[in-house]
Amino acid sequence: MESHRGKRTGVRSFVRVAALMACFAGVSCSTPGAIPAALGPIFNLSVPRRGNILIGFINNTSSQAVFTFGGYDPLDEETAPSFAQIRLPPNSASNQLSQPCRRVFSIGGADLIRLVQAQGGVLTDPPALITGVNFSNAPNNDPLGAAPTEGTAAPRTVSVGVDYSCDGLLLFIFERDTTVSGGFRIDYSFVSAQ
The missing domain is CATH 1.20.890 (cAMP-dependent Protein Kinase, Chain A)
Structure with missing residues (x-):
């Protein structure tokens, strides 16, 4: 600390x-x-163009993906991150979601989780406030519904100006991958609006 x-x-x-x-x-x-x-x-202390970004998730696995995602400005400890929590069913895709464009966008990154906890953000799914992504085959109402019964994926963090701009879609795809620790990975691509 x-x-x-x-x-x-x-x-x-x-x-x-x-x-x-x-x-x-x-x-x-x-x-x-x-x-x-x-x-x-x-x-480079300011993002030249702010607005909203679109985010999409595709779960190509046979397990439910449980995670917290959002954006934040790493040099601004005072502003609460924009975040949400999802339990994405197996073999499904989310609707396109919109959030304010921030310097960093993260799925389960340690800094995002720390900022959410420090700012006292309203959690819609407290068990989903985890580092990385949990994959579970337990029903939602089961105590293991958010637990990694099938495995985990490492957090994924991307940065504005390097990995995306504030005018497109951030697309994250969850895949089974037995070659990585946890057995799952997160693929990423950016689709520009232009």
Whole structure:
């Protein structure tokens, strides 16, 4: 926990020094928003275009997929992540879902789970608040309904600007794969709206 606090202090110190440098470089320190606007392109501190992204899930396995997914900004510990929870039936596809576009989108990533817990997000399915994806053949009303009775998939995290832009569909496909730890994997592709 202390190392996380140290990183946050280091980022704050860096931003203060960068802001001070911007003042000396002639950026108006008295105009609200001038410093972030001036430094954003240099340090990539802002996502140039926000909006909503579309998300789709395809479960090509014979087991129910249980998971939490969502988007967040890793440098912003104050804003709650946009997230949801699903139990996707075997051999099925979700409807297209819409969420605000954030810097990072994750399926069961440790940082997403930590942020949801820290922000006190409203859980629609508390047993689905897990790292990665659980695959289960137990009925939903069974105590093992969200347990990994068949296996797990490692978390999948993608980043805006690298893996997607804020104008398309993030498509995640769950596959059985006996060559990976847990026996399942998550494939990903981005379908641009343009």
